[in-house]
Amino acid sequence: MSEKSGFLKSQLWSIILIVLVLIMGVEILFLVQENKKLREALSHSRGPVKILSPEEEVPSLAGVNLKGEEFKLTYPSSKKTVLFWFSPVCPSCEENLEFWKEIYQNHSSENLRFVGVTSFGKDKTEEFVKKFQLTFPVIIVSDLSLLDKYKVEVVPQTMLIDTSGTVQKVWPGPLSENYKKEIESMIS
Numbered sequence: 001m002s003e004k005s006g007f008l009k010s011q012l013w014s015i016i017l018i019v020l021v022l023i024m025g026v027e028i029l030f031l032v033q034e035n036k037k038l039r040e041a042l043s044h045s046r047g048p049v050k051i052l053s054p055e056e057e058v059p060s061l062a063g064v065n066l067k068g069e070e071f072k073l074t075y076p077s078s079k080k081t082v083l084f085w086f087s088p089v090c091p092s093c094e095e096n097l098e099f100w101k102e103i104y105q106n107h108s109s110e111n112l113r114f115v116g117v118t119s120f121g122k123d124k125t126e127e128f129v130k131k132f133q134l135t136f137p138v139i140i141v142s143d144l145s146l147l148d149k150y151k152v153e154v155v156p157q158t159m160l161i162d163t164s165g166t167v168q169k170v171w172p173g174p175l176s177e178n179y180k181k182e183i184e185s186m187i188s
Contacts, residue, residue, distance in 0.1 A: 086156050100116075
């Protein structure tokens with residue numbers, strides 16, 4: 001009887017093993033199909049990021065600062081403007097914060113105003129500002145149509161705007177060392 005019992009146990013384990021292999025095979029097929037769908041979706045990307053072109057005029061920009069006060073940028077202005085569009089949940093936005101803090105400290109004067117702009121809520125934005133000890137002005141825009149008007153499709157995005165409200169240059173995404181040098185020379 002024990003020989004028969006051992007044979008049955010062996011058969012049962014074989015059946016369990018076959019069922020597990022079948023389940024894993026089905027799971028692998030499912031993952032292969034999902035991978036194929038993701039690759040197809042990525043191959044149909046939106047194309048190049050659209051940004052404002054030099055010589056385009058920008059509209060006034062209104063938002064609220066972290067104290068809850070209305071903040072408005074209008075043109076013409078007596079100063080050039082650097083807008084740093086960011087999100088407090090964007091790791092790429094964090095990469096250049098030391099550079100922006102330095103730019104603000106060294107170049108913000110009678111000739112240049114520097115403003116961080118986000119469309120995120122006040123709590124997350126305040127947390128971000130405190131975490132990275134930002135001293136430059138930050139505004140929260142609630143009019144999301146401004147993102148379309150300023151063609152902010154990616155963050156971070158940096159814009160240099162002259163005193164008349166005309167775009168001089170836009171740098172989408174994290175800043176390379178070449179971009180940093182270009183920004184330094186354009187604002188100096």
